[in-house]
Amino acid sequence: MSFITDKQTIDDLNIFAKSGSDSIYHIFNKTYTQGAAALLEELFRNPLSDEKLINERVAILQYFQESKLTFPLQGNRFEEAERYLANTEPRSRLSNQGFSMADFQSAAQSVTTLVEILHGLRAFMQALQPKVARNPYGAEVENVLNLLNSRALELVFTDHGKGKISSGKIVEYDNILRFQERDLLEKILHHIYHLDVYCSIAKVAEERGYHFAIALKRDANRLELQGLYHPLLDRPVANSLTMTPDSNIVFLTGANMGGKSTFMKSLSIAMYLAHLGFPIAAKSMQFSVCDGMYTTINLPDNLAIGASHFYAEVLRVKKVAVALGEGKNLFVVFDELFRGTNVKDAYEGTISIMEAFASKPHSLFVISTHIMEAGTVLRQKCSNMIFRYLPTRMEEGKPVYTYTLKEGITDDRHGMIIINNEAILELIGHEKQAKKVQSSFNADKQTADDLNLQGKYKQQSIYSLFNHLQTRGGEKELEGMFARPLTTPEQINKRSAVFAFFQQHRVIFPVIRSQIESMEDYLSGGAGAALPAVAWGIFAKKLKQVLFHDAELLQLQAGQSVTIEVLQSFRDFFKELSGKANVAVYQKEMDKAAQIFEDSRLVGILNAAEEQLSLKQLIRNDYVIRHAMMTQMEILLKLIFELDVFVGVAAVAAEQGFVYAEALPSEQMVLHMEGFRHPALKNGISNSLHLTADRNVLFLTGANMAGKSTFMKSMGIAVYLAHMGFPVAAKRMRFSVKDGLFSSINVSDSLDMGYSHFYAEVLRTKTVAQAVNESLNLYVLFDELFKGTNVKDAYDATLAVTQAFAENRNSFFVISTHIIEVGEALGKACQNVQFSFLPTVMKDGVPTYPYTLAAGITSDRQGMIIIENEKIVDLIRN
Template sequence: MSFITDKQTIDDLNIFSKSGSDSIYHIFNKTFTQGGAALLEELFRNPLADHRAINDRVAVLRYFLESKTAFPLQGNRFEEAERYLSNTDPRSRLSNQGFSMADFNAAAQSVTALMEILQGLKKFLQEIQAKVTGNPYGAEVEKVLALLNAKELELLFTDHSKGKISSGKIVEYDNILRFQQRGLLEKILQYIYQLDVYISIAGVARERGYSFAAALERNANRLDLQGVYHPLLNKPVANSLTMTPDSNIVFLTGANMGGKSTFMKSLSIAMYLAHLGFPIAAKSMEFSVCDGMYTTINLPDNLAMGASHFYAEVLRVKKVAVELGAGKNLFVVFDELFRGTNVKDAYEGTIAIMEAFASKPHSLFVISTHIMEAGEVLQKKCKNMIFRYLPTRMENGKPIYTYTLTEGITDDRHGMIIINNEGVIELIQDKKQAKQPHADFLADKQTIEDLNLQGKFKQQSIYSLFNHLQTRGGEKMLEGMFARPLKTPGQINQRSATFAFFQQHRVIFPVIRSQVESMEDYLSGGAGAALPRVAWGIFAKKFKQVLFHNAELLQLQAGQSVTIEVLQAFRDFFKELKGKAGVEIYQKDLDTAWKVLQDSRLQSLLDAPEGQLSLMQLIKNDYVIRHAMISQMENLLKLIYELDVFIGVAAVAAEQDFVYAKALPAEQMVLDLEGFRHPGLRKGVSNNLRLTKERNMLFLTGANMAGKSTFMKSMGIAVYLAHMGFPVAAKRMEFSVKDGLFSSINVSDNLDMGYSHFYAEVLRTKTVAQAVNASQDLYVLFDELFKGTNVKDAYDATLAVTKAFSENRNSFFVVSTHIIEVGEALGKISDNVQFSFLPTVMKEGVPTYPYTLASGITTDRQGMIIIENEKIVDIIKAEQYAN
């Protein structure tokens, strides 16, 4: 039976990472061979679900730990041996009838490497076999020795000299190793990789002081974990936790930055490693083997599925519920259950789901929350629930975090203290600094990722939406435009008008991608050489063609032919373009390109009739194109790339029915969007929005799934594209050009830096505050301010920050929240805030969402209806056991 988990869990625990250097896998990957590293990754991806198999692996690893065994072979010889064995082409087989010295030398090195590996392995295993009886690795030793002692390999160990191997023996051994017994050799290599993995893991355990867990039968449903800590932290605080069938669900609370997420990750990593049979960062551990584990720690929304953050949470709980309902014994971790909804629904949802979890005594659950009130209710309802918190103590007005698990429910509320300690409000309210000039439009990595703007291969990125280009150079130019939006109305409107010109005339790129690539390859050989040197090079190619059938001359002829075709096509294209109405907007680039194409040196070759070129014509053309005019050709290519972008983006605008925004000076302070939608949603609902100096902040509310995040992303993408001069998904748009755009939509915690989710939100707010303090005029989007904290702190912080930002009249702000009481208070103290919401319409007891902006503050609360409609509690309590 296989252990079940998923990508969300793997990502939460950072089992693997993109950089690789800060992952759990990286800690253990001290292997000497590439095959060992690959096998280690395979083991990491396949935890065990049988206590006997886990304990057997633990016994083997403990043996290598206690024996302090070192890897007995040279790891650098394996890559050579693998490459050698992988060449199964019979034409490469050495023969006594003859072979080239190069083939022989290569084979001799590889054969020698393999023989050293095999002989060293045999000696090592024989020593192990002789030293210890009852060795848990003994069965594996016997298997490998049986392979090594196979009659087919006997010659490799007995029939060769101790010195240099003769050529005849090399031929014979090559035939045995690579053809007759290659399958046997590959089996032996796999055992070596396994040995490599075991020794490496044991070495990590020894070096780091890790211990091994004892696996119990799955039905015992116990966890006794002493002194566990996070393996990626420098100075971690260890904690202990015991869970039994009578205490199989943990209700975990604690202030922001108190260490809840880190503790849950530490616990989950230990459980994951224990199911691998690997050593863990703890003093000791006993655990019942589970059928699988699911964690939910950093869960983003999913625009592609139409899932808000809350609905993504609901679907996550439902996924776990289905497995529980099917009778699976799981280890389940939820960090901040239902933080993406309003307080009332989060309170009721937390109680309902945790009460349902408590009905599953054969699984283990650890659930954290900021809704302490739910714990008080659950204490009375669930006898198998235990309550733990991570305390905070105040010293000189500052919170100190012990990171030590304590029994009970916290009453710590220090969110505003953290905000004040970071000086966020003061930064916003302080007298503004002299404006710091920035050449570039400001948009940081968080904003780019929130809006999914960049990335050629990133699914549904805005870049990929526009990337329907014909040239590699055009794609790079498009990337540059996405990386550097414009900052002056003149530049923006000029670029927009150029796109509009090409869209109006439905201009089609005159050549295909392969033609441009052939031209690029041909021009890449140009170096500005003199005519005699060019002639000599081509004569040399002709000589090699005649004597050795060399293809270099043919490749040169083909490249030159295609290049001339491209130049002819663009000459005709630009000639036609010159007569089109409105071409003045493109006149400068057109004149530059036309000047190159009308150069007298090009005319004879462009006007020459088709047919086979003489060698002298080939030389003359090559000299003109790749040498005499190489700089002009390179400039022409840049214009072709730019033209590719203009035509490609214009085509997308026509196909998608996008429009071009009108850019206005910053001081006009207007954002007027009519009929805008998310460009990635062809059937997205359109909305209108107008912000001005008098009403420069939008306070946005709405129920879960009503469309707040999509609305904010749609606006942010429109603003970003408009600053690029690109078409936007709207019917009309006018906007004041600003210094930058900042968003805070999917902010995650940062374990490396010690950031909780709430603290990450605080730091994100501080980043924006610093930009505002530097007198930058910005577009700012905050989706669900401070959703990672308790209700009181979230209310106080949201009100304080929103009020402070609203006093800045030179930037535009859109702030969404589930805490509607903030809006009511804000309306009494600020006169420049407009209040809008995305409504919910109930139809036969089911919420439906028109996604259309309305004026006012919502009173909709349908979170529990969504949970009930998904029948999650019923699924959890179902008695359909799969085993």
């Protein structure tokens, strides 16, 4: 039976990281062979769910650690042997009837390497053989020796001495190793990879002081951990935890930065590694084997399925509930359950779900929350729940974190202290610095990720929406435009006019992708050479064609022919374009193209009759196109790539009904958007928004699933595209050009930097505060500001920060929250805040969402209705 887990859990625990260097897999991957690295990854992706198999693997790895066994073979030579064995092309087989010297030398080197590997492996296994009776690795030793001692390999071991292998033997060994006994060799390699993995893991355990866990039967329902810490931290603090059938649920509390997320990741990583049979970062561990594990630590929303952050949490809990209802024994971790909703629904939801979890005594649960009040209720209701917290002590007015688990429920609330310590309010309210000259539009990676702006292959990215291009160069131009939005109204309106020109005339790109790629390949051989050198090079190709049937000249002829066809097509295209109305917006580019096409050297080539070219013509054409006019060809290619972008983006705008925004100077302070929607949603609901200097802050509320995040993403994408001069998904848009766009929608914690989710939000707010302090005029989007802390701190912080930002009348701010009480206080304190909400309409007891902005502050709270409609509690208790 396989162990159940999913991508969310793998990502939460950083089992595999994009960079690789800071992942759990990377810690253990000290292998010498590529095959072993792949095998280790396969093991990581397939934890075990049988205590016997786990303990057997533990025994083998402990044996390797205690025996201090090291990989006995030269790992750097395996790649050569693997490549050799992978070549099963019959024509590469050596024969006594003849072979080329190159083939023989290559095979001789590979055969010699492989024979040495086999000899070294047998010597290593023979050294271990006397100890097999008390060796948990003994069965594998015997299996490897049986394979090595098979009759099929007898010749390799008895006939091969220390001297050089004769050519006849090379042919014979090649036949045996690569063809006749290929399956046997693959089995031996498989054992070698296992040996490499065992040595790697044992070495890591020894060097890092890791220990092996003891797997208990599934129904024991126990977890005992001593001295647990996170394996990726330099100076971690160790903790201990015991869970039993009478205490199988942990209710975990603690202030922001107290270490809850790190502790939960440490615990989950230990459980994951323990189910692999791998050593863990702890002094000791005993655990009941589970059927699977699910964690929810850094959970984003999911626009693709229309899931808000809260609904993503609900679906996550439902996934766990279904597995529990099927009788699975799980290890479940939820960090800050239901933080994406209002406090009342989060309170009721936490109690309801944790009480249901308490009815599953054969699973283990660790749930953290900022809603300490829920603990008081659950303490009375659930006898199998234990309460732990990570404390904070104050030193000279600053919170200090011990990261050491204690029994009980915390009452620490230090959110505003952290905000004050970071001097965010002072940064916003302080006298502004002299404004820096902006050479680029400010939009960082967090913003790009929040809005899903870039990424050719990223699902529903805005880049991929516009990438219907015909050239690789065009794609690079498009990437450059996405990376560098424009900074002045003049630049923006000019680019928009060019797009509109191509859209108006429904211009079609005149050639196909393969033609341009052939032209690029042909032109890439240009080097500005003189005519004699070009002629000599082509004569040499002709000679090779005659003597050796070489295809290089034919390739040159084909590349030149396609290039001439492409040049003719674009010459005619630009001529036709020059007669279009409003062509003045593209006149500069047209003039550049005309100057190149009117060059007498090129005119002669493009006007020549279509016939078989003589060698003299081939040389002359090649010299002109690839050498004499190399610079002009580079300019022309760039024009073609830009044209590809203009034509492709204009086609998307026409197909999608997008419009071009009018860019205004920053000081006009206008953002007017009519009928804007999310461009990646097929049936996106349109909304309108009008912000000015007198109303430059939008305070946005609405129930879960009502569409707040999608609204903010739609607005942010439109603002970003408008600064690029691109078409936007709207009926009409006018906007003041600003210095940058900052969003905070899906901000996660950062283990590397020691950041909790709340502190990551604080630092994100500080980034914006710093930009405001530098007198930058910005568009700012904060979705559910400070949702990673308790309600009191979230209220105080949201009110204080929003008030401070509202003092800045040169930027636009959109701030959403579930803490609607903040709106009432803001209405009294600030005159430039407008209040809007996304309503919920109840139909037959079920919430429905029109996704249409309304004026005012919502009072909708449907979190518990959503939980009940998904029948999560019923699923768990099933």
